[in-house]
Amino acid sequence: MFQYILFICVTRLRGERTVSGIYHLLTGKRSSQSLQDSRSYRLDQFFGVYPSLNRERFQQYFEKAEREGFIVINNNQYPVITEKGKVVVQQYKDHNFYFDGMKKHQSIQMFEERVFLLIQTTTNIHINNYTFLPVTDHKKIQNWVKKAYFRHQKDLTLYVRKLYEEIDGLLSHRPVLEAELFTYRLTGGPVIGLTRDQLAKKFAVEKEEVDIKIHHLFYYFYHQIDSQRERYPLLYQCIADLKPSTLITHSAKRTYELLEQGDSIKEISAKRNLKESTIQDHVVEAALVIPDFSIDRFIDVQDQRFIVDQLKQLKTMKLKTIYEALEGQYSYFTLRLVLASVQQSSEERRGNYAKP
Numbered sequence: 639m640f641q642y643i644l645f646i647c648v649t650r651l652r653g654e655r656t657v658s659g660i661y662h663l664l665t666g667k668r669s670s671q672s673l674q675d676s677r678s679y680r681l682d683q684f685f686g687v688y689p690s691l692n693r694e695r696f697q698q699y700f701e702k703a704e705r706e707g708f709i710v711i712n713n714n715q716y717p718v719i720t721e722k723g724k725v726v727v728q729q730y731k732d733h734n735f736y737f738d739g740m741k742k743h744q745s746i747q748m749f750e751e752r753v754f755l756l757i758q759t760t761t762n763i764h765i766n767n768y769t770f771l772p773v774t775d776h777k778k779i780q781n782w783v784k785k786a787y788f789r790h791q792k793d794l795t796l797y798v799r800k801l802y803e804e805i806d807g808l809l810s811h812r813p814v815l816e817a818e819l820f821t822y823r824l825t826g827g828p829v830i831g832l833t834r835d836q837l838a839k840k841f842a843v844e845k846e847e848v849d850i851k852i853h854h855l856f857y858y859f860y861h862q863i864d865s866q867r868e869r870y871p872l873l874y875q876c877i878a879d880l881k882p883s884t885l886i887t888h889s890a891k892r893t894y895e896l897l898e899q900g901d902s903i904k905e906i907s908a909k910r911n912l913k914e915s916t917i918q919d920h921v922v923e924a925a926l927v928i929p930d931f932s933i934d935r936f937i938d939v940q941d942q943r944f945i946v947d948q949l950k951q952l953k954t955m956k957l958k959t960i961y962e963a964l965e966g967q968y969s970y971f972t973l974r975l976v977l978a979s980v981q982q983s984s985e986e987r988r989g990n991y992a993k994p
Contacts, residue, residue, distance in 0.1 A: 640850045641708075642730045643684055644699065645723050648709055650679040653718040654956040657700050657711065664688045666743050668887050670922040674974065676740060677926060677981035678955040683735065686743030687853055688846075695846065736857040745880035750856045751779045752876045754824070757801070759783050760790075761826035764798050773825050786875065797872070804870045808859055815841060816851045823852060886927050893920035894928070903936075918971045925978035933979045937972055945976045 647660045655675055662672045666686025676685040700717060703709045708723035719727070751774045762770045772780060790797040809817040819841065825831035838845045860877055863870045886894065896906045903921065907914045925931050933942070945968065952963055960973055 639730075639854065640844070640846045641703075641726060642733075643687075643850065644703070645708065645719060645727050646730075647679075647681060647684065648717045648723070649719045649727055650681055651675070651717075652679075652954075653712060653716045654954065654959075655679075656715040657697065657717055658715075660717075661691065661693060661696050665691050666739065670919045670926065670974070670978075673923060673926045674978060674981070678977060682740035683737040685739040687737050687739040687857075688850060689743070689747060690849065691846070699846070735854070736861050737854060738857060738861075741882040742857065742860060745877065745882065746853070746856050746860060748779070748880055749860060749877050750853070751776055752782055753856075753859075753873075755779055755783045756786060756876065757805075758825045759787055760794065760798050760801065763787070763791075764794055765827050767827070773831070801872050804873050808862055808870070808873075812855060812858065815843075816855050819848055819851050820855050886923055887920075890920040890923045893917055894924045897921070897924070915971075918974075922971070922974045922978050925975055926981060931979075933975050936975055941968070941972075942976055942979070945973065946980060949977070949980070 643664070644660065647663065651660070659672075659675055662669070663676055663681060663685055664687060666672075666689055672685070676682050700709070700711065703723070704711050704717075706722075707720055708726065709717045709719055711717045754773050758770065758773050762768070774780070809820065819837055822837060822840070823831045832840065834845045834848050837843075837848045841848070859873070863873045863877060867874045892910070893906055896909065901909070903914055903917045906912075907917050910917070921936070925933055945964070948964060949960065952960060954960065955977065957970055957973055957977075961968070961970060964973075
């Protein structure tokens with residue numbers, strides 16, 4: 639699965655983005671460039687699905703893929719899929735993936751930690767063990783689990799049994815390897831979950847495959863639980879307050895608020911003591927993720943139409959190529975903003991966005 643995700647990224651990026659660009663996309667770097675890449679090349683579902691991905695191992699994976707003939711890396715930066723690599727991608731063409739990274743990757747991280755700690759906490763206390771080391775030191779997660787425990791402590795035996803039944807019901811519909819990786823990862827009662835390295839060794843797969851399959855399982859959990867709340871009432875409590883994110887950063891939100899007040903980019907730059915290029919990045923980010931965001935105040939409508947027509951003819955998302963084809967008539971900011979607007983319009987038509 640991990641190999642497929644890398645290769646589908648390479649395939650759709652068409653040699654127009656670097657290896658680093660793919661890394662930033664998969665780890666969910668909250669920058670206008672990463673957001674724009676995910677939208678431009680239809681990779682929204684994979685945005686941020688692997689936040690803990692190790693940079694060095696990621697680079698090594700690409701080098702290995704090149705040695706084995708799955709990809710070619712032009713200028714030591716721009717990967718392109720080979721015919722051998724296309725075979726791997728084709729093998730997954732009918733596979734149903736539940737990744738929804740653009741909207742849910744932040745929620746999934748919280749959901750994952752809640753479930754692991756909830757299982758550990760309830761099963762330990764159920765056998766009267768109150769002195770265990772929590773699997774996460776995330777205070778918000780710990781506080782959430784404490785509240786969940788206190789709500790059900792009077793009927794803990796029943797709660798543990800029903801929680802087991804809900805999880806078992808979900809796992810029964812997943813591939814054996816995915817279900818077993820999750821199960822062996824669990825810590826609870828007298829059982830200590832296996833580490834990523836131990837799981838990789840036990841099941842003869844790479845650590846990245848362990849991580850991505852477990853992450854994917856939680857996306858599946860989320861999808862099933864949210865769509866069948868009455869069937870999974872206990873697990874639904876784990877996601878009830880987790881809302882899809884628009885991904886607009888805190889800093890970009892502040893810029894957006896000032897834009898709404900009528901301030902220009904230059905005025906916002908002065909007020910916030912930030913470079914105009916940084917404010918421009920915020921504007922592009924807003925155009926990417928905020929429904930109905932109008933770019934008319936920045937670019938004449940006629941120019942917008944002309945650029946869109948040129949984009950259709952050029953059939954590329956590489957800004958340098960677009961900029962040179964238009965002979966520098968428009969700035970990079972202008973081109974990025976038009977691209978963002980086109981991509982947001984496409985998302986709105988598909989209904990594939992969350993309101994801010």
